[in-house]
Amino acid sequence: MILLDGRAIAAELRAETRAQVAARLAAGRRAPALAVVLAGDDPASHLYVRNKVKACREVGIRSLEHRLPADVTQGRLLALVAELNANPEVDGILVQLPLPPGCDAREVVAAIAPHKDVDGFHPLNAGRLALGWPSVVPCTPAGCLHLIERVHPDLAGLQAVVVGRSPVVGRPMASLLIARSATVTVAHSRTRDLPRLCREADILVVAAGRPELVRGDWIRQGATVIDVGINRVTGPDGQARLVGDVAFAEAAQVAGALTPVPGGVGPLTVAFLLRNTLQAAG
């Protein structure tokens, strides 16, 4: 079984980005800049933003943090996005989701200038991706595809099952796999007989947010399994730990390639955010 070591693979990608940023600077251009908007006090969001800002610093991307209180108004958020859109010193804009209650995330995301939308969540970018046009690709599915292509450089004709249909992971993942000529089935909470469907997959991507949903006997012998889930659970010893959407020890007995949680898809997500920011800088 190939253990897809996301930390090591992401470190390679970050080193490439760092070299490209250094080449820009050597050519007399300014460092790429990412504006990060964090509203409210969701602890997970704070942790994600900390990681993203640190990763920017390590490759030479400037990050500009905008922290707003949990009672921020929609108008204030939209005004900030408009200001960042107009600022020529800002290449990428990331609005960390979820937004506090009372804010409309769709409206805020749609207000971001599409060429600064490094998350790839703007409807224009999402639509382009769905059409198979060149677009900004959301970071998590881009990371999953990178891992999959390490194992299968050619996906044509392979059977792929994506569990989850969210705009952040499942849907863009399906579009990326279709564009690589895989045969794709998207499963979700209303899918009948999920275990049987999963067993048909050469490539199984699981993004359901359900701890250890996928068991070993749902997996075809030799399949490539990408576990996107990040779930905080309390173990029998009372200790909190992170688990994925796949029962790792069981899956490791049957899968041909498998991502761990943590240390699988997560680091790739951050590495692709840096890539998207560099790309937005032109």
Ligand code: NAD
């Ligand atoms: P979401 O809640 O928006 O979507 C979950 C999807 O899973 C839905 O489409 C739902 O229909 C489906 N689903 C739920 N229960 C199911 C079940 N029992 N059977 C089949 N399908 C089911 O979540 P999301 O934003 O797509 O994230 C999914 C998971 O991935 C979460 O655990 C999240 O924390 C994680 N995540 C990780 C990264 C990363 O960088 N590693 C990035 C984004 C999300």
